[in-house]
Amino acid sequence: MSLFLANSSDPVSHIVDKPIGNWRLFDVDIMLSMVTVLGSAIVLVLLLIYAAKGSKTGQASLGNRRYLPAGKFSALVEVIVVYLRDEMLIPVMGARLAARYLSYLLSLFFFILILNIVGLIPFVDVHYAIYHFTGLMPFDNVPESKTAALFGGAATASISVTAALAVISFFVVQVQGFRELGIGGWLEHLCGGRELVRGSIFLWLVIPIIFLVELGGIFVKPAALAIRLFANMVAGHTLLLTLLGFGAVALNADLGFFAVSGITLVSGVGAILITFLEVFVAVLQAFIFMFLTAVFISLMAHEEHEEGHEGEGAHGENHGHPTAAAHS
Amino acid sequence: MLIAAADPLAFNFYTFITTIVVCLVVVVVLGLVVWPKILKGLDERDAKILHEIESAEAARASAMAKQKEFEHKLAAALEESDRMLREARAAAIRLGDEIRAKNESELADRARRAGEEIENARRTAVAELEAHASSLAIAIAGHILEREIAPADQKRLVEQSLAAMNTPNR
Known part of the structure; x- marks a missing residue:
């Protein structure tokens, strides 16, 4: 309960990255987002290895069914990959550049996506709930500036994480x-x-x-990537926690059973609706980050790209469209 | 209880480095282990679908060509059957004409022969009748004259009688 009351006073404190208890490595505080990034990466790799297993063409004994994805998760990943490759990246970058950077861009999209999705799952609160009900706590006397959770939180709501992703994109764009x-x-x-x-x-x-x-512009573009993702995640989670905090505020203000119940119900329904929106935002922001990186890469092949498609009419327009959007 | 406001823009260098390292490892691992398999599977499926579509289109073109060939042959067969019917009909008409002409010829021939036979019979009958009539006339004349008419007289009388009978103005 103290957590909720604290959130009601400052919901942003719940979003901000914190060191985990007294964990330190080489005299460096282990931040919650570090563990979340690492854990999410491991989960992502395992999930995608599983999906790739199902996407691989099967044994000849299966007949024509060997060409079908084995399982719904593989099919889902394939749908996303095919859409991003055929409908987004190839029209923007051209087939040659898309083939060269497809692996990086797909990895980037899925990595940001899983970080965003993990951020939506209240792992930190689950930790605290478990500690509260079991009485087991991995750390003693954890101050407010630290967290007792071992995993969770919105890693992409940390500027350190989004800046790192943007810096990688920056180098990829400049190398291109x-x-x-x-x-x-x-x-x-x-x-x-x-x-x-x-x-x-x-x-x-x-x-x-x-x-x-x-x-x-060279530096503003990746900075914009980092700040856009960070700001969207912080804003979404802040809104969500503010809505959830209304009930705690009402309880703290001692408004009575019916008022507290009513406020909690309304804010809870609102939080559920915002959560659906946040799921959409999680996917959208991952897509935007990846897509803009693709646009910036294609801008670095801009002159050759234009020359290669002179007089292609509608095709050329397709190329120009997202580029212009990126400039704007 | 109010706590000190946390700074969401606080930058942590170690988190930054950790994220770069983890992200690069993810990119490399996925690039080596995951994406080649998925993209290869997709490419193989695309190739299979393309092959099936091309095969289906080739089969359709082949079927269309066979259908055209069949229709062509059918048209030729119909034309041939029409021609055979026309020829058979013409042959039948020609044969009928020939038979009819032959029959008519035979009939005319028979009629002519019958006419000749009738004419011969009539002549024979007339001659016999003439001979009998002359004999009878001579016999009657003999009785009237009460004397025998010699054969030479008889012959002369017959010839005179016939000449008289054949005279148109008589």
């Missing part, structure tokens, strides 16, 4: 830029493109401005 454009091409890209650099001498006046904007 160097690979595709070379150092000279990359610098030309920063200066506004080949047409501008090799164009009229008067246009050179704008190159410093464009260079500064593009240079800033």
Whole structure:
């Protein structure tokens, strides 16, 4: 109960990453999000290995059924993979780039997705409930600045986690830029493109401005990725905990049985509805992070991409669309 | 009880590094173990579906070609049967005409022969009648003349009588 009362005062404290009890490794506090990220990664790898087993073409003795996915989970993963590959990544990046970065982008999507989903499951509260009812506690005298939970929490509501993911995307995008454009091409890209650099001498006046904007954009793009994911997760969980905290506030204010019950019921129903929304947001934010990374990668092959598709009409429009969206 | 407000923007370098390491490990492991299998399975299924569609389309094209060939043969057979019927009908008509002409010819021939036989019979009968009539006339004339008419006289009288009978103005 003390946890809920604390949440009612400051629901954000429930979201913020905290050290786990007195766990330390090499004189470093073990944060809850570290364990959650590691645990979620292990679960993700195991789940996807299971899915891959079902997606593999079966024995010839199965006849034509050997081509079908074995199990609903494999089919679900396949549907997501096929949709992302055929409907999103190939139209945005082209088949060659999509094939090159498909493995990374799919891994990124599923990794963020499982972190978001794990964040929605109240593992921390389950820990505290177990401690409360069993009287067993792994740590003594855990202060408010630390947590007694061993796993759980919204890891993607930690800027440290989302920044790490964005930094990886940053390096992938820049490596792609160097690979595709070379150092000279990359610098030309920063200066506004080949047409501008090799164009009229008067246009050179704008190159410093464009260079500064593009240079800033290199860092702003991953920063935007990190902040978008972090902010969405924090906002969603804050809203959810605020709704759940209404009942605790009412109880704390000693409003009487019926008032407390009514407020708790209404806020509980609202929290359930928001949870459904949060499930959608969890999937959406994972998708947006992955998709924007794909767009940034394709931007680094922008000139070749455009040249390769000159005069393709509608196909070219498909390529331009998400790119323009990313710029905006 | 109010607690100190937590800072959600607090950055933890170790969490940052841990996440990078874990994420890279996940990317590598999934890239080696999971995605190749899933993508290979999907590609094999795509290839199978494509192969089946191509086979079905080839079978359909083959069936259509066979149907066209069958229809062509059927049309040729119908045309051949029509031609045979026309030829048979023409042959039947020609044969009928021939038979009818032959019958008519035979009939005419028979009629002509019958006419000739009748004419011969009539002539014979007339000759016999003439001979008998002349004999009878001579016998009557003999009785009237009461003398025998010699055969030479008889012959002369007959010829005279016949000449008189054949004279148109008489």
